[in-house]
Amino acid sequence: MLLNVNRVSKIFGGLIAVNDVSLKVQTNSITGLIGPNGAGKSTLFNCIAGYYPATNGDVYFKEEKISHLPANKIATLGLARTFQTSQGFAQMTVMENMMVIPKGQRGEHPWWGLINGKKVKEQEEEHRNNALKLLEEFGLLERKNDLIANLSAGEARIAEIARQFMLNPEVLLLDEPAAGINPTLQNQLVKILLKLRAQGLTLLIVDHNLGFISSLCDYIYVLNLGQNIAEGTPQEIFKNPKVIEVYLGG
Ligand code: ADP
Numbered sequence: 001m002l003l004n005v006n007r008v009s010k011i012f013g014g015l016i017a018v019n020d021v022s023l024k025v026q027t028n029s030i031t032g033l034i035g036p037n038g039a040g041k042s043t044l045f046n047c048i049a050g051y052y053p054a055t056n057g058d059v060y061f062k063e064e065k066i067s068h069l070p071a072n073k074i075a076t077l078g079l080a081r082t083f084q085t086s087q088g089f090a091q092m093t094v095m096e097n098m099m100v101i102p103k104g105q106r107g108e109h110p111w112w113g114l115i116n117g118k119k120v121k122e123q124e125e126e127h128r129n130n131a132l133k134l135l136e137e138f139g140l141l142e143r144k145n146d147l148i149a150n151l152s153a154g155e156a157r158i159a160e161i162a163r164q165f166m167l168n169p170e171v172l173l174l175d176e177p178a179a180g181i182n183p184t185l186q187n188q189l190v191k192i193l194l195k196l197r198a199q200g201l202t203l204l205i206v207d208h209n210l211g212f213i214s215s216l217c218d219y220i221y222v223l224n225l226g227q228n229i230a231e232g233t234p235q236e237i238f239k240n241p242k243v244i245e246v247y248l249g250g
């Protein structure tokens with residue numbers, strides 16, 4: 001088991017955003033997390049990736065308890081996430097955006113470069129080569145000098161995913177990766193994600209788009225009002241009466 005979320009709750013003031021949710025992500029699987037707006041999906045991602053402390057419960061990654069660790073530490077252990085909305089690097093170029101992670105999220109002291117200039121230069125060169133390789137793999141090499149702000153929504157989404165690979169993650173959490181992007185890029189995204197899985201990556205994906213999710217996932221969890229109301233294979237999920245009620249009204 002690569003990721004094990006054990007009875008996690010998150011309370012904001014009086015609101016129980018995530019209510020006693022457990023889920024498991026098998027190594028090299030593509031696991032889905034679906035549910036209506038406000039179900040608690042993004043909050044659960046934030047608890048897993050260390051952006052919010054959970055009110056209750058624990059998260060284990062590779063059998064190690066990570067629920068007390070800060071996000072940058074969790075990222076260096078091999079767990080990365082993307083956000084639902086872009087995180088404000090709009091005025092950076094695609095290439096500069098790639099270089100943010102090794103500089104800022106490795107948990108290194110930002111000033112250590114002043115102490116050992118040569119080593120930093122070598123590292124920077126290595127990061128740059130890695131970034132170019134990733135941009136090629138993600139089909140963004142020609143866009144490397146373009147501002148993020150000038151990319152289409154879909155390209156920006158793919159650039160954000162590519163950026164996460166600077167830390168060579170073992171599991172990637174994607175929050176609504178297909179939202180607001182056109183069907184052509186959605187298909188490109190599906191291809192990229194399947195290729196990454198074939199290379200050994202494990203994925204946990206939040207999305208509203210049931211077609212997108214069922215084309216990708218081996219196993220799906222359904223949240224509603226903070227609670228896990230169903231889980232199973234896509235086939236099982238889409239004929240589950242509770243899920244049908246939540247999605248088709250009731
Ligand atoms: P989803 O991603 O499934 O749409 P969220 O996790 O964003 O749902 O939100 C779940 C609930 O928690 C919502 O009612 C939302 O308003 C609330 N919520 C999310 N983040 C915060 C926060 N930082 N402070 C207070 N309430 C929040």
Ligand code: MG
Pocket residue numbers: 041042043084
């Ligand atoms: Mg959300």
